[in-house]
Amino acid sequence: MENRYGHDSNLLWQRDSSQAIGSDFIGITPEFRMVGERGLDRYQFSYLGDYRRYDSSHADDYADHQFQFDGSWRFSLRNAFKLMYQYRLGHEARGEGLTEGFMLRGDISPCPSDADEKEGRALCGDGTFGRFQINEPLRFKRSEVGGRYSYGAPDARGKLELALSHKDLGYLDKHLYQHDFERYMAEQEWQENTAIVELFDQVSHVSRFRYTLQTNLRRYPANPRKDSDEFFLITGVMSQMTGKTRIDANIGGIYKRFVNDPQAESFKGLNWDLRLEWQPLDYSKLALLSSRTIRDPGGDGGYVSSQLYGAEWQHHWSPGVATTLSYHDIRDDYHQSVVCGNDNRHRQDDIHRWGMGISYDIRPSVNLGLHYLQADSGSSFAGQPIDIGGNCYGRALGYDKQQLSLSLKVAI
Numbered sequence: 386m387e388n389r390y391g392h393d394s395n396l397l398w399q400r401d402s403s404q405a406i407g408s409d410f411i412g413i414t415p416e417f418r419m420v421g422e423r424g425l426d427r428y429q430f431s432y433l434g435d436y437r438r439y440d441s442s443h444a445d446d447y448a449d450h451q452f453q454f455d456g457s458w459r460f461s462l463r464n465a466f467k468l469m470y471q472y473r474l475g476h477e478a479r480g481e482g483l484t485e486g487f488m489l490r491g492d493i494s495p496c497p498s499d500a501d502e503k504e505g506r507a508l509c510g511d512g513t514f515g516r517f518q519i520n521e522p523l524r525f526k527r528s529e530v531g532g533r534y535s536y537g538a539p540d541a542r543g544k545l546e547l548a549l550s551h552k553d554l555g556y557l558d559k560h561l562y563q564h565d566f567e568r569y570m571a572e573q574e575w576q577e578n579t580a581i582v583e584l585f586d587q588v589s590h591v592s593r594f595r596y597t598l599q600t601n602l603r604r605y606p607a608n609p610r611k612d613s614d615e616f617f618l619i620t621g622v623m624s625q626m627t628g629k630t631r632i633d634a635n636i637g638g639i640y641k642r643f644v645n646d647p648q649a650e651s652f653k654g655l656n657w658d659l660r661l662e663w664q665p666l667d668y669s670k671l672a673l674l675s676s677r678t679i680r681d682p683g684g685d686g687g688y689v690s691s692q693l694y695g696a697e698w699q700h701h702w703s704p705g706v707a708t709t710l711s712y713h714d715i716r717d718d719y720h721q722s723v724v725c726g727n728d729n730r731h732r733q734d735d736i737h738r739w740g741m742g743i744s745y746d747i748r749p750s751v752n753l754g755l756h757y758l759q760a761d762s763g764s765s766f767a768g769q770p771i772d773i774g775g776n777c778y779g780r781a782l783g784y785d786k787q788q789l790s791l792s793l794k795v796a797i
Contacts, residue, residue: 386797387414391756391790396442397489397514398480400767400783404489408441410790425459444521447476465535474557476522479514483523483573483683486769486780487512496776507725512771512778517566524557531579542588548581565774572608573683577601595621597637603681609645611686615679616640617656631662641679641688649686650720652679668701684771687721705746713738725770725777732766734782754792761785 389412395405413436421428435449453471460466480487491511514520531550537543555574559567579601586594599617619637626632635658643649657677664670676693695713702708719732737760744754764782771778 386416387792387794388412389414389790389792391788393439393786393788395784395786396439396445396478396480398478398485398784398786399489400486400781401488402785406442406489408439408445410437410439412437427455427457429453429455431455445479447478447522449476450474462538463536463541467533467535469529469531469533471527471529473527474524475527476524478522479519480784483570484512484514484519485683486771486782487514487517487519488781489514491781492779507777508770508779509776510778512773512780516778517563517773519562519566523570525554526557527554528552533581537585542586544585544587546581546583546585548579548583550579550581552577552579565776568607569684569773572605572611574607575603575605575611575681577603591625593623595619595623595635597621610643610649611646611681612644613681613688614642614644619656629664631664633660633662634658639679643686646686650688652688652690652720670699672697682719682721685721685725687719690718690720692716692718707744709740709742709744711738711740719766725772732764732769734762734764736760736762750796752792752794754794756788756790756792758788759786 390410391412392407392409394407396408397404397406399405413434415432415434417432419430431453433451433453436447438446451471451473454469456468458466477483488511491513493513493516494510496509497507510516529550529552531548533546533548536545553576556570559570562570579599581600582598584596586596588594597617597619599615599619601615601617603613603615605611617637617639619635621633621635623633624631637656639652639654639656641652643651655677656679657675659675661673662670663672674693674695674697676691678691680689680691682689693713693715695711697709697711699707699709713736715734715736715738717734717736719734721732739759740757742754742756744752746752762783762785767782768779769782771780
C-alpha cells in the first residue's frame with residue numbers, strides 16, 4: 386500500500402500558464418497478490434489500484450483498477466505453457482491522449498459557413514473541454530489475453546517459444562459527451578491480434594541471445610482507414626559484459642502498412658530498445674538508455690516515430706537511504722499525410738523530463754520517499770488543428786509541468 390501526498394502545478398497539461406490549474410492531491414495505490422503452487426505449476430492473481438483526489442479540481446479525481454491472472458504449467462521437462470489475462474479500468478487525464486492540446490478557455494466561435502471558408506476562415510474556433518462537454522477524465526477499459534508455449538528444458542541452452550495474444554481498447558460513457566466527440570472516441574477504439582515466434586540461445590550463464598518474428602494486426606472497427614499491419618524481425622542480447630557492466634539490447638526491423646488507406650505513408654526502418662548499466666560500486670549504478678518505437682497517433686491516421694535518450698542514476702548512501710536522478714529526452718515525429726483536410730505541415734514534439742527522489746527505509750517493510758518531477762513539451766506545430774466530426778478545431782500543444790510528492794509505502 387502506497388500513500389502519496391503532493392502538488393501538481395499543471396493538472397490539465399495546458400500550454401498557457403494562465404489556464405494552468407495547480408492543485409494539492411492525495412493518492413492511494415493498493416496492490417494485492419495471491420500466489421498458489423502445485424508441483425511445478427504456479428498461479429497468481431493480482432490487483433493494482435490507483436486512487437487520487439485533487440483539492441482544487443474534484444472533477445479530475447479518478448479511481449483506476451487493474452486485475453490480472455497469470456498461470457504457468459510444465460507438462461514435461463521440455464514442454465511448458467503460460468496463460469495471462471489482464472483487465473484494466475483506467476483514465477486519460479484531461480489534456481492528454483484524445484484531448485491533447487484542448488484548452489480550458491478559448492475561442493468558441495461557431496463553425497464557418499461556405500462563405501467564411503471562401504474568405505479563408507476554416508476553423509470552428511478552439512477545441513475546449515467545455516465545447517465537447519468534457520467535464521472529467523476520459524474513462525477506458527483495456528483487456529489482454531495471451532498464451533505462450535515453450536519448448537526446451539529450463540536449463541537447456543536453446544528454447545523455442547510461440548505466443549498468441551489479443552488486446553482490446555474501448556472508451557466508457559461516450560454518451561456523456563457532445564455527439565461529434567462521442568463518435569470521435571468510438572473511432573479511436575481498436576482491437577489487436579499478435580503472433581510471436583522466438584528462439585532463445587543461452588550461450589553462457591551471463592549471456593543470452595533472442596531472435597524474434599512478430600506480427601501485429603490492429604483494427605479500428607469504427608475507422609477502418611487507420612487499420613494497420615506491423616511486421617517485426619528482432620535480435621536481442623542480454624549480457625553481463627564485465628563484473629560492472631551489463632547490457633540489454635533489442636534491435637530490429639519493422640514494416641508498418643495501412644491496409645485501407647493507400648495515401649498513408651508506410652514505415653520501413655529500425656526499432657531499438659537499449660539499456661547499458663554500469664555499476665562501479667555495489668551501492669551505485671548508472672544506466673544509459675535509448676529507444677525508438679512506432680505508434681499510432683490520436684485522430685487522423687499515420688504514425689508517430691518516437692525516439693528516447695536518457696540517463697538514470699541510483700546511489701545508496703547507507704543500507705536504508707537511496708537517491709535517484711533521471712533525465713529523459715523524447716522526440717516525437719508525426720507522419721500524417723493530411724491534417725484537417727488541407728494542412729500537411731510537419732509536426733515534431735520535443736519532450737524533456739527530469740526526476741529526482743530520495744527514499745528511506747524506516748523498516749524493511751516501510752519506506753518513506755520524497756519525489757520531484759518536471760516535464761516540458763514544445764511542438765513545431767503548436768496550433769495543429771484536430772478534425773472532429775468533419776470540423777476543424779484549433780489546439781494549443783505543449784506544456785510545462787512540475788510535481789512534488791511525499792510517499793509512504795507499507796508492505797505486509
